[in-house]
């Protein structure tokens with residue numbers, strides 16, 4: 633009995649954890665970069681299809697749905713003058729450079745992230761973003 637109660641509690645916890653990822657879509661749900669994105673980028677960003685309920689939420693950074701292959705500063709987000717002037721296309725290379733050191737690729741960007749040193753983490757996050765389109 634106690635054991636059953638415990639495993640029920642564990643199942644409830646797992647379900648709650650899954651629900652807290654509410655803005656995630658099914659595509660890419662098992663990509664290794666998903667958890668990294670949620671923990672490192674998720675404080676400021678979402679990747680949610682335009683028009684979805686999640687996409688209407690206010691976030692500190694722009695919606696990253698479909699960002700891979702997209703020109704920089706292309707959403708209706710209130711970008712910094714630096715990002716508006718950057719004129720980049722977000723592909724694997726520019727994203728990798730940006731995530732390594734945002735201020736180096738886009739000096740004065742408002743994205744307050746020091747940068748990710750681990751190339752594998754960057755690749756996993758970029759691979760995950762490729763699925764969010």
Ligand code: HEC
Nearest residue numbers: 672673676692693694704705706711712715741742743744
């Ligand atoms: C502390 C908040 C914060 C965190 C954490 C953060 N970002 Fe950002 N990000 C922003 C803001 C704000 C902008 C807009 C920057 C500007 O206008 O200069 C931005 C812009 C971007 C852009 C450009 C989007 C476009 O439409 O041109 C990309 C790509 C991006 N972030 C990816 C990421 C990824 C991937 C992570 C996690 C590794 C991350 N960011 C973590 C706040 C954040």
